[in-house]
Amino acid sequence: MAESRPTLDIVAPFLNEAPSASAFAELLAALEEAVSQRFGMTVHKILVDDGSRDDGSDRFSKALSGSWEIVRLSRNFGKEVAVLAGLDQSRGDMVLIMDADLQHSMDISLKLITELVEHLDIDVVYAQNDRREASWRRSQLARLFYSLINSSQRFDIPENAGDFRVMRGTVARALTSLRDKRRFNKGLFAWAGFRQKALPYSPESRASGTSKWSRLNLIAFSLEGFTSFSVIPLRIISLSGMLAALAGLAYGAKVFFEVMFYGIAVPGYPSLMVAVVLLGGLNLTLLGLIGEYVWVTLSESKDRPVYIVRDVVRGDVAPDKPVSGAPNT
CATH class of the missing domain: 1.10.287 (Helix Hairpins)
Incomplete structure (x- = not known):
């Protein structure tokens, strides 16, 4: 009997990304082909619609190829929660988390995967933004934030490391056990531990639209991190x-x-x-x-569900999943 090929799940949350749907689907198709040729892995794509108000889900459904599914949440729960929804759906041997706005390139994605495949002693490889285009004031504020939040901790939250990362399936399953309602993924990834490695990168320019993160949102997000992980x-x-x-x-x-x-x-x-x-x-x-x-x-x-799934749209060869659109905790 032929051995089954290892699987890479790609988790990509999105919110109102209809203009970039076609281009991102093309990027995923090219990435799938490269992963198959280089590493002999099958790819399953898990997109999470975080309450979009446009027709992004429909556009992705028409543009995606191969094995894929779109988890549509009942409303906008935030990117941190959308990432968890994607991890809950994942069953792969490896899981890659990336954004759907095309700022996370195919080249960096392949480098992340290569590092994890070649180093069996590593559990997670995360992309670390070098912030070359950030202003001096913003860089200093970011440095101050990480200095404060990492004070008196038994673990360090890496500076300028976001959700863009690849991990082994065991790590992804461990992260789904962390059911914090008010989520700060940077801290949760660091708190979970495992052997992690950083890979510096510069994000690409957005294909369309503007960032969903305003200054007020960033301040609120920083406060979320402090109240979740620091006294x-x-x-x-x-x-x-x-x-x-x-x-x-x-x-x-x-x-x-x-x-x-x-x-x-x-x-x-x-x-x-x-x-x-x-x-x-x-x-x-x-x-x-x-x-x-x-x-x-x-x-x-209050013990409310972290998110609620409206429905799940699947492609032709998507594997069976336990989600049926019912509320998820």
Whole structure:
């Protein structure tokens, strides 16, 4: 009996990517052919429609070839959750996660796969954005973010490493067991461990449209990472409160000394307002941070499904899957 060929699953979440559907389908077809020739693997494509408002799913259905399926979620749950939905569908020996906006090129994808195939002691190979086009200010803010979130951790979240990565099937199955409702994939990938290797790359220009990540979204996403994986914000505010208290104590001692020995009148309204504003601001900041952590705890405790599948559209030779469009946890 002939041995079955190993399978590579390609997981690609998308949101309103109708204009790039045809080009991405062509990229997947070329990648499938290259993987088959170089590594002798069959390819199964798993696209996840994260609540698109355009006809992207229909366009992908017409353009895709070979073994494929499109998991259509009931609404927009976010890219982090869409990646989990794709991993839940995966059954391959290896899994490649990439974006459908054509910023993740075929050449880098093949390099990732090659590294994993050639190094049996490696479980995950991830692409690390070199950020050559990023501004100095943005680079420094990113560096500060990773320095803070990795403080006092038993694991490090790699800087500028996103979802673009290839992993062994055992790793993909392990990641699906992490059912965080408010997901921060960078942290989850690092927390899961395994032997990982970085591969520097420069993302391609978007084929069409604009990034779904605004500055406000990036700030919210960063806060999501802190509340999920770090207590540093609370410690910073606590330290600031302690310093404010010490400063107040020192100022009080100074005033007492001046009154007792020099008879200098105690400054009134200005100093009082400074103290009220400073301490009030610290208290409100601490209260807001505590609220963020409480909200994360509340979201997890509700035990709602991480996502809900509307339906699954499959190609001609897609393997059988356990999903039937029912709610998924």
